[in-house]
Amino acid sequence: MIQEITNDYSAGVANELIATTSHEDYYLNKVKASYGAAEYVDMKHAPTSGAKQFAELLKTLPQKPLKILDIGVGGGQSTIYLASIGHHVSCIEPSASFCNVIENAAKKFSLEINIYRGVAEDMINIKGCDFDVIFFNASFHHVDDPLKCLANAHAILKDGGTIMLASESFLRFYNSKKHWQYMLDNFPEKVGHYGGNEHVYYNWEYLNFLKSSGFKNVKCEPNAFMYYPVDHIENILNVGVVRSQFGILSRFLFYMLTAFFFKNRQIFNFFSRISLVGCNFTAVK
Numbered sequence: 001m002i003q004e005i006t007n008d009y010s011a012g013v014a015n016e017l018i019a020t021t022s023h024e025d026y027y028l029n030k031v032k033a034s035y036g037a038a039e040y041v042d043m044k045h046a047p048t049s050g051a052k053q054f055a056e057l058l059k060t061l062p063q064k065p066l067k068i069l070d071i072g073v074g075g076g077q078s079t080i081y082l083a084s085i086g087h088h089v090s091c092i093e094p095s096a097s098f099c100n101v102i103e104n105a106a107k108k109f110s111l112e113i114n115i116y117r118g119v120a121e122d123m124i125n126i127k128g129c130d131f132d133v134i135f136f137n138a139s140f141h142h143v144d145d146p147l148k149c150l151a152n153a154h155a156i157l158k159d160g161g162t163i164m165l166a167s168e169s170f171l172r173f174y175n176s177k178k179h180w181q182y183m184l185d186n187f188p189e190k191v192g193h194y195g196g197n198e199h200v201y202y203n204w205e206y207l208n209f210l211k212s213s214g215f216k217n218v219k220c221e222p223n224a225f226m227y228y229p230v231d232h233i234e235n236i237l238n239v240g241v242v243r244s245q246f247g248i249l250s251r252f253l254f255y256m257l258t259a260f261f262f263k264n265r266q267i268f269n270f271f272s273r274i275s276l277v278g279c280n281f282t283a284v285k
Contacts, residue, residue, distance in 0.1 A: 002099045005125040006118030009094065010144050012197035013119060017095050019195025020074070024097035027075040028104060037084035037109040041077045054081050054137075056224035057164055057280060066132040069156070071120045072139025076102035082135075083111040090114035090131075092123060121145050124152040131157055138167040140206075142197045150213035157285040163215060165281040167223065171202050173275045203275040215283035220272040223280060226262050229255035 009017065034040035070079045070091040079102060083089040091113060093099050099117045106113040116126060120136075120143050123129075134153045143149045153163055169192070171180060180200050183191050191198075201209075203220065210218045225232035233252045258277065262268040272279040 002096075002103060002115045002117055004118060005092070005116045006094065006122045009119065010197070012144065013094055013142075016142070016196040017097075020095045021097045023075070024101060027098070027101040030075070031101065031105045031108055034108075037080050037105075037111065040105060040109070041081040041084070054078055054166075056227075057135075057166060057221070057282075060221070060282065061133065061162060067130070068133040068135060069123065069126075069129070069131045070135045070137070071123065072136060072142055073102065074098055074139075076105055078135065078137045079113060080105050080109065080111065083113050084109065088112075090116065090126065090129075092116045092118055092120060092126075094119050119143070120149045121152065123149075123156060126156065129156040132161050134161070134163045136163075136165045136168070138169070140165045141169040141199050141201065143199070144197065146199075146201075146209050147213060150209055150215070154214050154285055159285055161285045163210070163283050163285075165206060165210075167278070167280065168206060169198070169200050170206070170275060170278050171200050173202065203272055203279065206281050207273070210281060210283045215285060218281070218283040220269060220279040221282055222262055222268055223278055225255075226258055226268075226277075229259045 030040060065086050065088060067088045068082050068090070070082060070089060073079045073091045073093050074095075075098060076091065076093070079089055079091040083106070089111075091102060093102065093115070094117065096117060099115050102113065102115055105111075106115075116123075118125070120139070123134075134157060140146065140149075150163075157163065171177065177200065180191065184193055184198060188195075207218055207220070229252065232255045233248065262271075262277075268277075268279075271277045
């Protein structure tokens with residue numbers, strides 16, 4: 001059963017809900033065509049949707065069933081994946097269309113998932129919550145009020161619980177927010193905008209958000225695809241981000257170099273903290 005936790009949506013979120021409604025049939029057909037949860041999760045329509053991203057992050061957590069809140073889940077690949085490997089999963093998604101997709105997927109794959117329709121800032125309205133992990137996959141940058149969101153996340157996590165922000169949109173240090181906003185307003189397709197509720201931050205801003213919200217042991221972690229350059233370029237090709245042969249080759253060489261150099265954690269920490277490369281963020285209550 002889908003439970004409502006939000007009564008009022010901002011204008012930006014309302015526009016996002018309109019933009020995502022058209023995807024419902026696509027995902028429902030994917031659920032229908034998938035023989036099992038693994039097949040549905042393995043969709044490669046976007047770099048953040050593969051199971052590798054979740055699997056790499058989960059290696060840092062206790063290897064036991066965990067109570068996880070998955071936020072801003074879209075078609076629900078992360079939610080389905082986490083539930084399919086034995087975790088106790090709840091999810092928050094503002095789109096009624098996507099909530100319907102997740103409900104259908106959970107029924108087909110015989111998974112117990114608590115589905116909440118609403119925005120991340122209202123996670124405090126979930127009753128009886130004491131989560132081990134709160135997980136955002138490319139969704140935190142859609143939040144209108146990041147500090148309120150993180151304050152509530154801190155409140156509903158168990159002591160020692162972990163928060164993870166994966167594959168977030170970020171600005172490189174040499175780019176300005178003014179220029180990014182200009183691109184968003186005039187050339188939205190070039191910044192990956194799909195009509196959703198977009199915000200953007202430098203990596204150090206994400207770190208400061210977490211620290212100022214009371215989280216400890218705040219870290220940058222390598223994106224899973226940094227270690228799998230072939231998979232990375234395959235996913236980029238699948239979404240048509242790079243089309244020219246030169247662009248494909250240059251991207252692949254870049255991914256190979258980063259995979260080599262970022263094996264050295266000090267090098268990775270330097271480049272991630274100056275906001276030159278993307279990363280995942282983890283912190284503990």
